[in-house]
Each structure stands twice: as structure tokens, then as C-alpha cells.
Amino acid sequence: MLSKKTKYGLKALIHIAKNGGKGPVLISSISEKERIPKKFLEAILLDLKKFGILGSKKGKGGGYYLLKEPKDVSMATLIRVLDGPIAMLPCVSLNFYERCEDCPDEQICELNRFMAQVRDNTLTLLRQKTLHDLAML
Amino acid sequence: MLSKKTKYGLKALIHIAKNGGKGPVLISSISEKERIPKKFLEAILLDLKKFGILGSKKGKGGGYYLLKEPKDVSMATLIRVLDGPIAMLPCVSLNFYERCEDCPDEQICELNRFMAQVRDNTLTLLRQKTLHDLAML
DNA sequence: TTAATAGTCTATAAAATCTATAGAGTATAA
DNA sequence: TTATACTCTATAGATTTTATAGACTATTAA
Numbered sequence: 001m002l003s004k005k006t007k008y009g010l011k012a013l014i015h016i017a018k019n020g021g022k023g024p025v026l027i028s029s030i031s032e033k034e035r036i037p038k039k040f041l042e043a044i045l046l047d048l049k050k051f052g053i054l055g056s057k058k059g060k061g062g063g064y065y066l067l068k069e070p071k072d073v074s075m076a077t078l079i080r081v082l083d084g085p086i087a088m089l090p091c092v093s094l095n096f097y098e099r100c101e102d103c104p105d106e107q108i109c110e111l112n113r114f115m116a117q118v119r120d121n122t123l124t125l126l127r128q129k130t131l132h133d134l135a136m137l
Numbered sequence: 138m139l140s141k142k143t144k145y146g147l148k149a150l151i152h153i154a155k156n157g158g159k160g161p162v163l164i165s166s167i168s169e170k171e172r173i174p175k176k177f178l179e180a181i182l183l184d185l186k187k188f189g190i191l192g193s194k195k196g197k198g199g200g201y202y203l204l205k206e207p208k209d210v211s212m213a214t215l216i217r218v219l220d221g222p223i224a225m226l227p228c229v230s231l232n233f234y235e236r237c238e239d240c241p242d243e244q245i246c247e248l249n250r251f252m253a254q255v256r257d258n259t260l261t262l263l264r265q266k267t268l269h270d271l272a273m274l
Numbered sequence: 275t276t277a278a279t280a281g282t283c284t285a286t287a288a289a290a291t292c293t294a295t296a297g298a299g300t301a302t303a304a
Numbered sequence: 305t306t307a308t309a310c311t312c313t314a315t316a317g318a319t320t321t322t323a324t325a326g327a328c329t330a331t332t333a334a
Contacts, residue, residue, distance in 0.1 A: 001221075001222055001224070001225060001226070001227070002225045002226060007226060007248070010248055011239070011248060014247060014248065034239060035238070035239035036239060075251070084138075085138055087138070088138060088139045089138070089139060089144060090138070101172070102148070102171060102172035102173060110151060110271040110272070111144070111147055111148060111151065111271065114212070114266055114270075114271060117262065118259060118262055118263070121258060121259065121262055122255060122258065122259060125254065125255055125258055126255070129251055133251075134247040134248065134251060135247070
């Protein structure tokens with residue numbers, strides 16, 4: 001399961017993308033309309049800024065805005081930034097790989113191989129879908 | 138990510154399935170060969186027994202054994218029992234559904250619809266793959 | 275220059291979940 | 305009746321999640 005942080009972050013990004021570049025969007029505005037706890041949202045947006053997804057402006061007329069085209073921001077990237085690994089097991093993660101301590105040989109592990117397949121399958125979907133896709137409609 | 142409990146549980150089940158009905162398998166044997174903390178494993182196997190996946194026998198010649206044919210036990214079932222929801226969001230879970238508190242209407246939510254698609258995709262794989270498949274080789 | 279606005283930074287913390295371990299108890303077989 | 309092996313209850317440290325509080329800084333407009 002994705003954390004609430006991740007769900008909130010994705011909803012906020014979709015909200016900003018829907019604004020379609022009409023200037024920065026206020027944290028308080030996102031917080032109210034998407035019903036996300038404001039202080040929590042502040043931390044999440046700051047995180048997204050650190051990873052180069054969002055930019056921000058202080059003072060009147062300020063807020064958060066996208067730094068990239070919505071069609072260039074995939075769900076795979078966003079989930080990795082907000083939630084971490086996409087794979088079901090660390091020994092099968094592409095970006096957060098960790099050796100399996102209890103496995104003598106991962107290449108022979110049936111679980112490892114199956115979970116790699118699940119990962120590839122999910123990744124195909126997450127890479128295809130972009131903020132642009134989710135902000136339309 | 139799946140919890141260690143889930144990974145341990147799956148490995149134990151594959152181990153038992155590989156034994157192929159040649160009598161019950163000892164907890165201590167699984168613990169040693171799969172390098173799973175024994176006390177932790179005890180709790181996990183007990184859980185699997187409660188859910189009707191495993192049976193057990195006490196005393197000499199005892200141990201754990203499968204109650205069903207390996208080909209009738211899917212990864213979907215096992216992950217649900219051991220880990221919980223397969224879906225990425227509660228509002229999209231088939232077996233652990235929870236209403237999205239911050240969503241006025243889930244049917245209109247872009248995230249909801251996409252995550253339902255991801256769920257279906259993953260579920261197809263998890264339902265196809267059985268203990269039999271993973272215990273071969 | 276100063277007042278209002280709006281994001282930033284640091285600290286804190288309750289709650290939940292995860293990952294176990296200890297030890298006494300019970301059923302079974304030889 | 306003894307050794308074996310699963311069972312049950314309790315406990316507990318570590319980590320992660322989900323926030324909240326409050327002071328600080330940058331920006332804009334009057």
C-alpha cells in the first residue's frame with residue numbers, strides 16, 4: 001500500500017497540473033480543496049521541491065508550480081520519490097536494491113524471479129502514465 | 138513492499154511444497170534451511186494454519202503440511218493472508234476496501250481509476266501463479 | 275519602510291506497525 | 305513416561321507513519 005503521504009502528494013500534483021500553468025498554487029488552497037492536512041502537505045510539497053518536481057515562490061502571488069511538463073512526469077518517478085521502492089521485495093528493486101540476507105543465491109530463488117516479473121509488469125503501467133494523463137478529464 | 142513476515146511465509150510455503158507431501162516438515166528444519174528466525178516463523182506458520190492453508194501435527198513425526206494441492210494455492214491468496222491488501226490504495230482494494238476520506242466522489246477520482254487498473258494488472262499475475270509453479274525447478 | 279502574504283526550517287510526538295524473543299503449556303508417539 | 309514438537313500468551317525494541325507547533329525568511333505592494 002502507498003502511504004498517505006504518497007496519496008496526498010499525488011493528489012496535490014494532479015491538482016497543480018490541472019491549474020495548467022496559470023501561476024503558482026497556494027498550499028492552503030490545495031489543502032482545502034483536496035482535504036489534506038495543511039502542515040503535512042507543506043512537508044510533502046517541500047519534498048517534491050527538493051527532488052526537482054516542483055518549484056515555489058514566496059510572498060503574495062506565490063505558491064507551488066510544476067517545473068516540468070506534466071507529460072514528462074511519470075507515476076513511476078513520483079511513487080519512487082514519495083513512497084520509495086515499487087518492487088515487492090528489496091532483492092528485486094531497481095532503484096532501492098538490497099541483497100536478500102537469507103538467500104544463498106538470488107538467481108536460483110523462485111520468489112525473486114517471480115517478483116521481478118511482477119515488478120516489470122507494474123513498472124510498464126507506471127512509466128506509461130503521466131501527470132498529464134491524470135490531470136485531464 | 139511486502140513485509141519480512143510475508144517473505145518468510147512465502148519461502149516457508151515453497152519449502153513445504155517442495156517436500157511434496159513426504160510427511161510433515163519441522164519448523165526448525167525450515168528455520169535453518171531458509172534462515173528464518175525460528176520464533177518468528179512459529180507465529181507465521183500458526184497464522185497460515187488459522188487461515189486454512191497449513192495443517193500441523195504435534196509430537197514426534199510432527200510438523201507442518203499443506204492442506205491443499207499446491208496448484209490450488211495462488212500467490213494472490215497468500216499475499217492477502219500474510220500481508221493484507223494487494224491494491225496500492227484502500228479505496229481500490231477488493232478485499233480490504235476503505236472509503237477515501239478526502240475524496241468527494243471516488244468515481245471521478247483520476248487516481249482511483251488508475252490504481253484500479255494497476256490492481257487488476259497485478260492481480261492477474263498473482264492469481265495465475267501458484268505454489269506449484271514456485272515449488273518446481 | 276512596513277505590513278501582509280506565503281513558503282521554510284527545526285523540533286517534537288502520538289500512534290501504528292514491524293520484527294522479533296521468552297517461557298510455560300499441550301498433544302503425540304514410542 | 306519421556307522426548308518431541310507444535311501452541312499460546314506476554315512482552316518489547318525499533319522503525320515508520322502521520323501529523324502539529326512555532327519561529328523564521330523572502331516577496332510584494334502600498
